[in-house]
Amino acid sequence: MPKAKDRMKVVSIHLAAAVVAVLLLLAAKRTPAIAVPSPQCQWQCGGVDIAFPFGIGDNCSLSAGFNLSCQEVQSGVYRPFQGNIEVLNISLINGTVRELNPVSTYCYDSSSGSMESSTWYFDASGTPYRFSDVQNKFTVIGCQTLAYITDNTDKSYQSGCVSTCQNVSDLTDGSCSGMGCCQTNIPKKMGFYNVSFDPASDTSQISRLGLGSCSYAVLMEAEEFSFSTTYITNTTAFNDTNSGRVPVVMDWAIRDDGAPSCELATRNETGTYACRSGNSKCVESPNGPGYLCNCSGGYEGNPYLPDGCHDVDECKKNSPCPSVGGVCHNTVGAYRCSCRAGRRLNKQNNTCDPDTTLITGVTIGFLVLVIFSSFGYMILQKRKLNQVKQDHFRQHGGMILFERMRSENGLAFTVFSEAELVKATDSYDKSRIIGKGGHGTVYKGIVKGNVPIAIKRCALIDDRQKKEFGQEMLILSQINHKNIVKLEGCCLEVEVPMLVYEFVPNGTLYELIHGKNQALQIPFSTLLRIAHEAAEGLSFLHSYASPPIIHGDVKSANILLDGNYMAKVSDFGASILAPSDKEQYVTMVQGTCGYLDPEYMQTCQLTEKSDVYSFGVILLEVLTGQEPLKLDGPETQRSLSSKFLSAMKENNLDVILPSHVNGGQGSNELIRGLAELAKQCLDMCGCNRPSMKEVADELGRLRKLSLHPWVQIDAEMIESQSLLSGTTTASFEIEVGTTGYPTQEAENLPMNPRSSYYAR
Known part of the structure; x- marks a missing residue:
């Protein structure tokens, strides 16, 4: 070791920095402190904020002892230095x-x-x-x-x-x-x-x-x-x-020989007092002789600069006032607390306690006001209710539409009051609901004279639903045809508008074809008649209504059946008046999958031929007894129209027809004619489709063909066999209620008191 x-x-x-610091100190003792730093001073270096009394550059610091430099420590990287010592950060407070x-x-x-x-x-x-x-x-x-x-x-x-x-x-x-x-x-x-x-x-x-x-x-x-x-x-x-x-x-700290403490510095005998802001105070240094400057209570900033201390908004920070019921008010250099109405500030506990005196006075005044205003309130409330009803009536276009119906058509049209419809439906009891859909809810009602009606109440009240409601009322008010559901009146004095129709008791064509009740059967000729009547109704809309009307949602569920199983076209919520301008397009495609016109979906232009295409799908339902769209099975077999057109192209119609739709020569001709008509309606190009009037005329011709002697004999033989055996091979299913009753029609069809498809 x-x-x-x-x-x-x-x-x-x-x-070496120690020597530099001593030299700077000696220079500081000989150099008077500057009052205000130069505007060209650098106040940041390498991400470090440089605050006066420190400074970088000439005339930038309070004295030489606070001079800093900004030096490059590596390429493009700068740091503040005090002599040879790197500065990390500076805290004035x-x-x-x-x-x-x-x-x-x-x-x-x-x-x-x-x-x-x-x-x-x-x-x-x-x-x-x-x-x-x-x-x-x-x-x-x-x-x-x-x-x-x-x-x-x-x-x-x-x-x-x-x-x-x-x-x-x-x-x-x-x-x-x-x-x-x-x-x-x-x-x-x-x-x-x-x-x-x-x-x-x-x-x-x-x-x-x-x-x-x-x-x-x-x-x-x-x-x-x-x-x-x-x-x-x-x-x-x-x-x-x-x-x-x-x-x-x-x-x-400020450690000048002439002012080593606040007591000497505040005398300002040397002219170097560093606390320049008017809202600043002197604080003794905690480590050796000298002093620091701080902003006075309620102020923040730099006390070493003139006007460097500014007011602090105590209310924007953590409010010192009571959290419950307290209100903070900022003042210059301070703040003030108050309490909301009904409370009084408790300064000892810093809480807002209830002001019992004010509460008592307010309560008495309120009771007096209630007593004197009760009678006036009852009168004003009645007037207000009437005004609300009038506002709803105008909002739903009641005045314009009502005047138009009276002046142009002269139709018998009833404006129902809200009270009448509430009474007719037992306050819209759930048991009275006979249909729900995208456009509204339908109730069955009974008015004076024990007359049944169907009341459609819009499900939504946004702008789109109001537009659809007004559209349907305008369209139906202009139509008077036996194969179109009749509009009896409306109620417009409520927030949710309502339409009143004739009551159609026997369900829809959809139920008749695709119903689950296997106990009752219906002849093919009856379905053909119902399809013909529906075509007549649509033909009236296209050809005779002024201006022409495009339904927009043609489907078997929108073809109602009255007491005699007569077809009634319904649900005009998606309908439009045929535009005079051929270039008018819709902003949103509406309709039902399986029935929608492919050309309409591609162009967004609704035309009369769009209704023709949808009706062609109904003809397929009548022919085949199948639904327009199936979500199960192979993709090529899901669309009924695609499957039908493929069969027609291959000349193999029997593949999609049910086994019971067969018969003699006349029966085959009828089926072929109906299939050919459906094929024309389902043409992909609308201009190649027939008009609705041509469809109705062709169905009328086919009905007459079904009445040809050999055809009728053939049909009667088949029906007789069915009556003897209890079954039939030339029939379709229908759904019947327990309270159905027979009619006088040739087909002897059952009655169905339930109808739930006004709102589809």
């Missing part, structure tokens, strides 16, 4: 500056067999800066290490810290209590410190045990340090982690 100590070399590297402080090292050099030290001292004495005794600690890292810290060359203050360790297992991450790491506090007012290692701290033998060959000592910010065992086992781990520099916190 003595030889090793003889070979020990101690290298002491002194921080706390009076601190965080800087990077070099680490002193004491290492065993195996090549030379001697100890080499690299120690630093930091001289800030005589400057505005002091080492923070609160946030800094003298930290020593190593095994068998003793390091000293002194405040000056006279060693008026000297302290040390010992760190020992024998095994790696003795060390604990995060613990700095003497095993591998040691920390000690420093006193106040330190402006200088020097680091030295005890020569007895020889790590030559420790390094051979794998415990590292270096020791470290530095004054640093304690909060930023966490001990790691790698600092002992790895020779350069601590320096590599921190790049040889660690944060240290400096307390700064």
Whole structure:
């Protein structure tokens, strides 16, 4: 060991920044403080805000001791420096500056067999800066290490810290209590410190045990340090982690010789009082002589600048007023709390308590007001109700539509009151619902004279639904045809408008064809008649209504059947008046899948031929007894129209016809004629389809064909066989209610008192 100590070399590297700081201080003593920084000053460097009294550039800082520089540390990267010390951040409120402080090292050099030290001292004495005794600690890292810290060359203050360790297992991450790491506090007012290692701290033998060959000592910010065992086992781990520099916190203050305290500074005898803002105050430095400036209570900003402190809006931050019922009012430099009406501020508890006096007075006044206004309220309420009804009537277009119906058509049309319809439906009882759909809900009602009616109540009340309601009322008010459902009247004085139809009791053509009741059968000739009557109704809409009307949602579910099973076309919620402009398009395609015209879906242009296509699908339902669209099965078999057209193309119609649709020569001719008509209606090009009038005429011809003598004989034979056997092969299913009653029609069809398809 003595030889090793003889070979020990101690290298002491002194921080040049300390000399620079002293020179700046001497310059500051000879230079009067500036009043206002220059507008050309730089107030940010490398992401660090530089606030006055600090500054970068000439005439930018309060004094030379606060001068900083912005230096390029690598290509394109700049950092603020105080002399040669890098500045991390500046706090005006706390009076601190965080800087990077070099680490002193004491290492065993195996090549030379001697100890080499690299120690630093930091001289800030005589400057505005002091080492923070609160946030800094003298930290020593190593095994068998003793390091000293002194405040000056006279060693008026000297302290040390010992760190020992024998095994790696003795060390604990995060613990700095003497095993591998040691920390000690420093006193106040330190402006200088020097680091030295005890020569007895020889790590030559420790390094051979794998415990590292270096020791470290530095004054640093304690909060930023966490001990790691790698600092002992790895020779350069601590320096590599921190790049040889660690944060240290400096307390700064205005420390001019002429004003070392607030008492002297506020006398303003030297003319260098730094608290320039009118709303600022002087605060004694917590670390040595000098003072700081803070904004007065209720203000924030920079107190070192004229008008630098501005009012704080306490109400925008966490309101200091009571959270329940309290109201915060910002004032200049302060705030004021009040309570909402009916409460009184309790300053002791900072709460808003009920104001019993005010509550009592308000209650009495309210009771008097209620007594005197009750009679007037009853009168006004009645007037208001009448006004609301009138507003609804006008909103739903009642005046315009009613006058138009009276002047143009002269139709018998009833405007029902809300009370009449409420009574007719037992206050819209659920048992009275006979149909629901996308356009509304339908109720069965009984009015004076025991007359049944169907009341359609719109399901929605948005603009689109109101438009559809007005559209349907306008269309139906212009139509008087036996094969179109009759509009008896309407009710417009309610928020949700209502239409009143004739009551059609026997369901729909859809139910007649696809119903689940297997007990009753219907002849094919009856279905042909119903289809003919529906075609007559649509033909009337297209050819005789003025202007022509396009239904827009033709389907078997919208063909109602009255007491005699006569067809009645219904549901005009998707209908439009035929436009005079051929280029008019709809903004949204409406209709039912399986019935929609492909040309309509492609062009968004609804025409009379769109109704013809949909009616062609109905003819297929009559012919085949199948539904227009099936979601199960092969994709090519899902669409009835596609399947039918494919069969017609292959001249194999029998493939989709039910086995019972067969007969003699006349029957085959009838089926072929009906199939050919359906094929023409389903033509992909609308211009090639027949008109609805031509369809109705052709159905009339086919009905006459069904009455040809040999055809009739054939049909009677089939029907007679069915009556004898109890079954039939030339029939379709219908659904009949328990209260159905017979009619005088030749087909002897059953009656169905339920009808639930007005709203489809």
